[in-house]
Amino acid sequence: MAGRSRSTASDWVDYAAREVLDITLMRAHFKTHRFERHSHERFSIALTTSGVQSFHCGGALRVSLPGDLILFNPDQAHDGHQGAPEGFGYTMLYVPIETMTGNSDPDAHLLLGRHFSTPVARDPDLARQFVAAVAAIEQPGETLRGQELVTAFFSALMRRHGERARSDLAVASTGARRMSLARDYLAANFHRDVAIAELAAMTQLSRAHFSRAFTRHYGVPPHVWLNAVRLSQARRMLLHGEPAAEVAVACGFADQSHFSRRFKGAMGVSPARWLQQMRRD
Structure with a gap:
């Protein structure tokens, strides 16, 4: 280093x-x-x-x-x-x-x-x-x-x-289509504070049933998957020169402090330090 x-x-x-x-x-x-x-x-x-x-x-x-x-x-x-x-x-x-x-x-x-x-x-x-x-x-x-x-x-x-992928995760199944719909919705609305009720209503499942089904299907709870989408978008925006405060808001975090905590919790380093290293050389 x-x-x-x-x-x-x-x-x-x-x-x-x-x-x-x-x-x-x-x-x-x-x-x-x-x-x-x-x-x-x-x-x-x-x-x-x-x-x-x-x-x-x-x-x-x-x-x-x-x-x-x-x-x-x-x-x-x-x-x-x-x-x-x-x-x-x-x-x-x-x-x-x-x-x-x-x-x-x-x-x-x-x-x-x-x-x-x-x-x-x-x-x-x-x-x-x-x-x-x-x-x-x-x-x-x-x-x-x-x-x-x-x-x-x-x-x-x-x-x-x-x-190979397990057969019970086949994309043709009704359950898989519902989970795919929810995942696409999260990907399109990562900038919002999405509630579990929205996703449950969309998939016509109870809130508890939806959360279990999503976790079983994708191997990760909905909030963890949403956080990954937000951080992925945030990294792209930082590399394109967007200010961290604006990135935080655009990616659905409450504020820059919230963004920094989630970023370091997943990446092991602050957004500023990560950006400095990625732009090196």
């Missing part, structure tokens, strides 16, 4: 935008910060590099040790905190959905999974490929090599730890 020592005695975060396949790279170490429950619109792939990383995901407490891969699907809710006094360090790639799912090749009989089957995987060979892929995308002037190594890593990752 430019201008600071990457000490394991304190919290630090370093984000970097990479042109290779529109990937965002993050390196971090946390000892005191606790991530609130959140999700991302992209695939999130991390390698724990030090300490013990603990998080809740899929209804269970997970633990990641050095050398373990952490694999989050888009919209998969999780939190994060230290699992040992020394904290934990990790490197993460935020990967567009089309990049991860675009590696299947039916003509070559290569049909890969479309989501990860487990949030933690101990796979030393893939851990080495991860390190090599990260080094490649950080090498200036070698975009082709970076794309090749990253694509090979993603394909191997999905072959070993990916699976």
Whole structure:
């Protein structure tokens, strides 16, 4: 990280935008910060590099040790905190959905999974490929090599730890259509303070039934999914030069303080610091 020592005695975060396949790279170490429950619109792939990383995901407490891969699907809710006094360090790639799912090749009989089957995987060979892929995308002037190594890593990752979507989530089902309608409504109204009654009425379900159905279908409660949409839009607006105070209001947050809390709770760093890092280089 430019201008600071990457000490394991304190919290630090370093984000970097990479042109290779529109990937965002993050390196971090946390000892005191606790991530609130959140999700991302992209695939999130991390390698724990030090300490013990603990998080809740899929209804269970997970633990990641050095050398373990952490694999989050888009919209998969999780939190994060230290699992040992020394904290934990990790490197993460935020990967567009089309990049991860675009590696299947039916003509070559290569049909890969479309989501990860487990949030933690101990796979030393893939851990080495991860390190090599990260080094490649950080090498200036070698975009082709970076794309090749990253694509090979993603394909191997999905072959070993990916699976096809479950049949009970088929988009043709009545329940799925209702949940898709609610999700589209949230995406179109992220700037508003949406009430659960609106969504329940739209799907013709009780409020409790709707909340359970949405969580079961997408793996994340409606408010967590809405927060992810808001933060995704906020990041785009910040990168386009919009002032943080205006971004907060436009994205449905009560004020700039509320926006900053939710942003740091999901990203581990303030909006201003994130923007500074993403614009670097």
